[in-house]
Amino acid sequence: MVPTVCWHEGAIRLLDQSRLPEHVEILECRDVESVARAIRELKVRGAPAIGVTAAMGVALGAQLSEAENYFQLENDLSGVCELLAATRPTAVNLFWAIERMKRTLHELRSQPLSAIKTGLVRESQSILEEDIALCKAMGRHGARLIEDGQTILTHCNAGALATAGYGTALGVVRAAWEEGKRIQVIADETRPVLQGARLTAWELMQDGIPVTLITDGMAGIMMRQGKVQLCIVGADRIAANGDVANKIGTYSVAVLARAHGIPFYVAAPYSTIDLKTPSGNDIAIEQRNPQEVTTMLGDRIIAPKGVSVYNPAFDVTPAEFIAGIITERGVFRPHEVLRHFS
Numbered sequence: 001m002v003p004t005v006c007w008h009e010g011a012i013r014l015l016d017q018s019r020l021p022e023h024v025e026i027l028e029c030r031d032v033e034s035v036a037r038a039i040r041e042l043k044v045r046g047a048p049a050i051g052v053t054a055a056m057g058v059a060l061g062a063q064l065s066e067a068e069n070y071f072q073l074e075n076d077l078s079g080v081c082e083l084l085a086a087t088r089p090t091a092v093n094l095f096w097a098i099e100r101m102k103r104t105l106h107e108l109r110s111q112p113l114s115a116i117k118t119g120l121v122r123e124s125q126s127i128l129e130e131d132i133a134l135c136k137a138m139g140r141h142g143a144r145l146i147e148d149g150q151t152i153l154t155h156c157n158a159g160a161l162a163t164a165g166y167g168t169a170l171g172v173v174r175a176a177w178e179e180g181k182r183i184q185v186i187a188d189e190t191r192p193v194l195q196g197a198r199l200t201a202w203e204l205m206q207d208g209i210p211v212t213l214i215t216d217g218m219a220g221i222m223m224r225q226g227k228v229q230l231c232i233v234g235a236d237r238i239a240a241n242g243d244v245a246n247k248i249g250t251y252s253v254a255v256l257a258r259a260h261g262i263p264f265y266v267a268a269p270y271s272t273i274d275l276k277t278p279s280g281n282d283i284a285i286e287q288r289n290p291q292e293v294t295t296m297l298g299d300r301i302i303a304p305k306g307v308s309v310y311n312p313a314f315d316v317t318p319a320e321f322i323a324g325i326i327t328e329r330g331v332f333r334p335h336e337v338l339r340h341f342s
């Protein structure tokens with residue numbers, strides 16, 4: 001599979017997810033403004049993938065800096081970090097990655113500028129490689145929850161496209177599949193940006209994993225008809241009390257799962273756990289352009305005037321609706337997160 005994001009000869013290469021599944025196109029970013037725009041416009045999306053991309057954005061900013069000393073470079077990168085941090089507010093991985101790059105810059109402060117620049121590229125690559133390893137560890141732990149022959153419902157895309165590779169929720173699916181379990185996936189299309197229809201279905205088909213696409217409104221009847229044995233989704237930010245922010249519609253899936261006695265799991269690495277945010281009530285929810293709702297593939301689908309539109313990109317699922325959080329360290333009850341990740 002084409003990498004979600006990679007560093008290539010002094011530039012950042014992104015698989016342009018806004019063009020999938022019809023077009024597999026690589027977007028090459030040679031300046032930080034184009035990196036920020038790619039994140040804002042969901043050409044790269046998914047909490048861990050955003051974090052890796054932002055880390056590479058900081059490294060790119062350093063490469064392009066004409067600073068003549070550390071303090072000038074630090075000042076240049078302060079502006080770069082602000083630009084990247086302003087792209088999307090909800091996925092904590094973005095801010096986690098930026099802070100990690102700032103720490104690396106500080107740790108290298110006594111080195112020559114060339115060594116600092118090289119060190120920042122290396123750290124961004126380490127974040128990418130670590131993310132893949134985290135996803136595979138999550139996969140191993142989560143696969144134990146899945147029995148042969150089961151069907152898993154997922155929402156949005158928490159796959160290789162949302163990470164540096166392998167995926168969080170879809171990483172668990174992949175691991176179960178690789179263990180020989182004959183599983184199937186039901187993918188919610190995930191209005192309005194259709195990450196499920198455009199990305200999850202495409203990703204799973206690449207791996208030959210059986211996938212059935214449904215509209216978001218069909219999740220309930222699939223559960224009522226006994227066609228779903230468990231739900232696994234990703235996360236953009238997990239608060240200290242175990243509340244989870246994830247793609248809009250996730251809360252509805254969690255409530256439906258509870259109503260039908262179906263276990264609802266969240267898969268996420270430590271970089272998505274935000275112990276500084278006490279609860280889901282404290283998570284900033286990104287409000288996106290209403291045109292995502294009022295148009296479909298560029299064509300307007302509602303009356304031209306007078307209709308109000310609400311387009312939050314995420315919602316919060318309270319910890320009480322979550323059977324377990326699948327992490328690289330194991331599967332924990334949501335309220336245990338604080339103890340295991342302090």
Ligand SMILES: CSC[C@H]1O[C@H](OP(=O)(O)O)[C@H](O)[C@@H]1O
Nearest residue numbers: 045046047158162234235246247
């Ligand atoms: C592996 S976390 C992916 C997470 O991010 C998605 O949101 P977006 O596509 O807007 O970046 C969605 O919430 C996924 O669960």
